[in-house]
Amino acid sequence: MRDYAKELPEHREKFIGENDLFLEIFHGNCGSQKAGRPPLLFVHGAFTGSWMWSKYIPHFMAAGWDSSCINLRGHYKSRSVDFTQVEFEDYLEDIREAIAEVVDESGSPPVVIGFSMGGILSQKMAESVEIAGLVLIDSSICRQVHDAVPYQGRAPRAPGLVVPAPARDEQFSADETFEDLAFQRKYLSMESGKAFGAFSFHFGAQGISVDGRRITCPSLVISAVGDEDDDRRGRAAARHIGGEYLGLAGTTHTGLLVGQRYHEAVRRILDWLARFL
Template identity: 25%
Template sequence: MSADGTARPTLLLVHGAWHGSWCWEKLTPVLNAEGWTTRTVDLPSAGSGARVRDDARVVLQALARIDGPVVVVAHSYGGVPVTQAVADAANVSHLVYLAAYQLDIGESLLSHHGAPTPADPGGFQPVPPHPVPLFYADAPAADAKAAAGRLVPQSTRSFSDMLTAAGWHTVPSTYVVCEQDQALPPDDQERLALRSGSVHRIASGHSPFLSMPGEFAGLLAGIASGSAG
């Protein structure tokens, strides 16, 4: 329960490209110890040829299994299917975009970067060749190496599919800028964050749930409880 006696929202954590629900394993125990209920999903585009709509369906199914309000936390690519899904969800009270793609209708991850849609969008985007400095530069070396070893190829279609809905137009949102990010440049994050109602910044690389789970959990708790905007 929150300080005013109302039920706390559930936190639904949605991972980014190449990752899986395993990436939250350092964060969820911290949140759970503070009384927060957490849920995670595995997006099918990581490891299969699934599309944004398939990922969005998984998010919607997870939301349907949760009673009460939900704060959805989307990391990186996860912002794309979350944005699509939340437009059709009734129980989402807040969106948190963590170094994430807060796209609008008619945009795709590739179009955001000015890249053309591939002539043959089938197939996979391989795991980046140097994932540790890209994703986990400030994480403990052993944790970073272990995480890099769990990455899988990502569906190319998930990067080229355009959104047909954008839930942040009707659901309040907060953007968390990772100021030392090597994967999605902070300047790009700042531009995306203009679409959110509030912005917070954390002195981390792309994956603060791995590099500073305690500090990030505190920030998330503040956002979800309304005390951090």
């Protein structure tokens, strides 16, 4: 199995805050100090960690972007915690802490790039914290978007105190090879049931309310599109925060980050980031 996390370019690592959040810091290869170019902060989804960005990071470094990848409490190399006690608001605090660290190091607020659970966390955080921009990659949706385009025909399952890691025992997906899935299986871990119970409609959540009017930074929404509802939901999410939209038909949720077509999302993000140059 190819382990992309072990192929990352040279970078700095540090632990921040009282929960020893593991932060990986990558410096752009050229021009990252040009006036107006903000740093990037990558926020992973449930069950994962900064390793999930392993295919993305070299592209942003090559394009000259300084990038940091945070690990929420209890994830990847962050200090272990009691997941039965972790709530959605705790993860919000972790992201605020990471943003403060990035601002401390760079002198400017970052563009926050959030995937899945990291996307709904980043939206909620953007209501009250200054950031330069917001990119959502197949983000978990807020209550308002679910009201507009609800999930159909799925019986909610109540989460336990801890949600076990997905098995990912399939041989391949629409855009992931066996090797892509094996990479994920190596690192996937458990998740907080309380956090899931707050935002996941598949687990019977009421959902997280996001006031799109309070998100005033430029934004981009990228969605994996398997059917018409996926596309409608992605467009509704972009409208809700006043952002641009890209739907990628035939891609999957995790495939957007580690699959065979991940570079399509990377290319769109890099094009969108050109506004800051």
